[in-house]
Amino acid sequence: MRNRELRLSRALVAAVTGGLLLGTAGPLAEVSSSEAARLGGEEFTRFGAPSAGSDDGVIPAYDGGLDGPPSNVDYGGSGDFHPNPFPDDKIRHTVTADNMGEYDQYLTAGTKALLETYPDTYEINVYPSRRTMAWPDRILNNIEENATEAELVGEGNGIDGAYGGIPFPILHGTNEQQAQQAMWNHLTSWRGIFVNRRSGEVAVETDGDYSLTMSEQEIFYNFYNPEGDESTLENTLFYYLSEATSPPRLAGGAVLIHETLNQVNEPRRAWGYNAGQRRVRRAPNLAYDSPIAAADNLRTADETDLFNGALDKYNWEYRGIQQFYIPYNNYDIAQRGLEYEKILGKKHLNPDLQRWERHRVHVVEANLKEDKRHIFSRRVFYIDADSWKVVSVDQYDGRGELWRVSQAMEKSYYEVPTVWTAIDVFHDLQSKRYHVQGLDTEEGQTRVFTDRVPNRRYFSPQALRRRGRR
Template sequence: MTKLTKTLIAAGLLAAHAGVLHAAVSATEAQKLGTTLTSFGAEKAGNADGSIPEYTGGLTTAPAGFDASTGIRPDPFASEKPLFSIDAKNMDQYAAKLSEGAKSLLKNQPGYRIDVYPTHRTVAYPQFVLDNTVKNATRASLSADGLSVQGARAGTPFPIPKTGNEVMLNHIARFQGLRFVIPKYTAYNVNASGRKVISTQGMWANESAFYDLSRPADENLMTRARANYSGPARRAGESLQTAEPIDYTTLGRRAYQYLPGQRRVRLAPDLAYDTPNPSTSGMSTVDDTNLFSGKMDRYDWKLVGKKELYVPYNTYRFTYADNPDEVVGPKFLNPDVVRWELHRVWVVEATLKEGQRHIYAKRTYYLDEDSWAALAVDQYDGRGQLWRPGFSYITALYDQSAINNTPVSHYDVIAGTYYINLWPGKYGLKISNSLLPDSKWTPDNLAGTGIR
C-alpha cells in the first residue's frame, strides 16, 4: 500500500469517527489530480510487483471486427490465457485478495474456480468528464446528512474521497455514457436443484442527466431508467420507470409502474430499499440493482480503506456471450467465461442504523478505483451470517470512453440459489451521446410502451 493510500485512509477514518461530513478538498490537495492521482482520483502508479499496471489512459480503440450497429463488443483480450486459477485447494494462498463471498463459493461449491488474467486498466473518460471531475474536487460537498451531493456536475463528485458516503455517491454517479440501452436483456434464476428459468426479459434504458451539460445546472436529476418487459408471458407488457435525484433534501426517488391488467400507471414508492426486485422474481432487493442503488439513509457508511482484490473485469466474453447455456450453470456462472483481474478497490462497510429496517444487517462493498463501480459485495443477515454475496461484470465501452457494469449476479449461499440480471448476451448494448426528450419519460408515455 502506498504512502498516498495510507494518508487517504487515515483521513477518511478520522472524519468518519468524528462524525464530520466532508466538504470540498483544498486547492492544494486537488493538485494531486493529474499528478500522483489520475484526473478521476485513482492511483496513477501500478503496484509494487507490477501485477497492477500504471494507468496510461484506458482503452479507446476498438478491436478489429467491431460493428457499432450490433452493440456487441468483441473481446480485445480474446487471445489471453489465465495466469493461474484459484480453487478450493489453493484458495488459502490468495485469501487476502478475495472477498468473503468469493471464498464462500470456492469453499462450498465443488467445481467453482476463479480464472485470473493479466490486469488491464481499460477505463477511459471523455475530456469533459475529466475536466469537471477536477473542478468537482474543490466545489462538491455532501448534503442531506451525507445522502446527497451538492455543487458537483458532469464528473465524479468526490475524486479524493474521505468518507464512505462519498465513495458510494461516486458509484451512484459513475459515468456510463449519457444514455445506454440493452435492447433485450435476460434475467435467469437458478434454483437449488440447478434448474434455470427466465425471470424476466425486456428492454432496459438508462440516462445520466447529471452528465448532460445542455440541461439546467440546477436540475435535481441524477439518472432515470426504464424497463419494458417482454417475457416471460406472464410479465409481458409490464413496464417500470425510476428517476433518482441528485439532492434527496427536496426530492425522493420517483418510481412508476404500468401493469397491463390494470391498464394504468401507478406511483410505486415501494420500488426501493429491500422490496423484492420484480426483475429477479424476488431473488434480490430493489437496491441490489447495480449492487447498490437508491437512497443511503438506512445505513451508516464507513470507509474502511483500499486494497487489492480479484474482481470480475473486462468480462466481454461473458457479457456478450451468444449462448446462455454457455454462461448459466446449475450452481454458478460458468467459470470458463468469467474473467477475473487484480484491481485496487475502495472498501466500504454499510451497517444498518438502529431503528431502521432492511433484510441485510451489514453490507461490505468493493468499488473499483478507476470506474468507481461497485464490483463485489458481501451481504449479511441479522444473525451476522454471510447470505447474499454479489458481483457485477464490468466492460469498458471502448467506442465511447465509458463503462458498463449493469449485469449483476447474487448468490444465496444459504439456500444454494443464484441469479444473473440485466445480461445483454447476443443482443448487445447500445450507447448514445444524447438523451431522449423529457416527454418520453412521462407516466403517460410509460403507459404507451406497455401491451394492453
C-alpha cells in the same frame, strides 16, 4: 504486501486532503485548488486513482486505458458486441477451494464463501491485470471542477455542487463522509448519456432449472445531460424505463423511475404499468429491500447495479484502498451468439467464461442503524478504484451471517468509453440459488449508447400509459 499498500493508500489520502486522517471527526473540509491540481499528475489519475502500479508489478501503472476501440479488434460500433482486445492473455493461476489459502489476502469474504460453498465446481481464473478504464475528456474536466465544489448535503443523503462527473475524486472529511463520498461516486459514475438495451434475467433453481424474463430498458442520465448544468437537474439523477417483452403473461408491463439525487428529501418517484388492467399506478415501495418479482426474491430494489438509492438506513465506514481479485475485462462471457445455457451453470456462472484480475478497490462497510429496518444488517462494498463502480458486495443477515454475494462482470465499453458491467450475478448462499441480470448474448445487439437528449415528457407517467396501449 497488502498491508504496506494499505498504509500507503491511507498516507496518500491524508496527504491529498491536507493532512486529514481517516476516522477524524468534525465538519467536511473543502478540497483546495492546489490539492485538486494533483489529479492527473504522477500520484493520481484525473479520476482520483493511484497512477502507479502495485509494489510487486502485478497491477500496472495507468497508461490511459482504452479510450476507443482497439486497433486489433473488428468492432461495428455502439450496439455491437465487444471483441476481446486481449485474446492472447493467459491465465496466471486458478484459485480453488483447495488452494485458496495461498491467495487469502486477495480474496473477499464473498469470494471465499463461494469457493467453500461450491468446492467441486467454483473457481476463479486470474489473468494479467489490465487498467482499461477511460472516460472522455469532457467528463474528466468536470471531475476536476467537481473536486473543489462538490459537497455532501443532508447528512450524506444528497450532493451539491457537482455535475457531469463523479463528485469526489479526492475522498476527504470524516471516515463516514469518505465512505458516503465513495458510494456517491458509484451512484454518479459515467455510464453514457442515453442507453438502450434488450436483455434477460433468470433465477436459477438448485437443480439448474430457470425461466427467462426479457425486457427492454431505456435510461437517460440527466446528471450527464450535455445541454444542461447543475441548475437544470431538478433533483433528478436519471430517468429509467423498463418494459417486459416476455414471457407473454408479463409482456407489456412496465416500470418508470425518476431517480432523485436526495431521496430523503424527495423519495424516488416510481410508477408501474399493469398491461392486464391498462393502468398506471404509483409504486412508492420500489426502493430499499423491496423484492424484485422477476428475480424470484433473489434481488432487492436497492441491489440493482449492485447498489442504488438512498444511504440513510446505514452507518457508513471507509476501510481504505486494498487489493482484491475482482471480475474485470469480462469480454468472453458477453460475446455475440453465446447461448445462455453455456453461461448459466447449475450453481453459478460458468467459471471458464469469467476473467478475474487483481485491482485496487475502495472498501466501504455499511451497518444498519438501530432504528431502521432492512433485510441486510451489514453490507461490504468493493468499489473499483479506477471506475468508481461497485464490483462486488458481501451482504449479511440479521444474525450477522454472510447471506448474499453480488458480483458485476466488468468490461470496457470502449466506444463510450467507460468500464461497466456486462452482467450481474446475485448469489444466495443459504438457499444455494442465484440470479443473473443483463443476459443479451442471444440478442441481436448489446447496449446501444447515444447522445440523445429526450424531451422530459418521454419519461412521464402519461407517456408510460400511451406506450402500454400500443
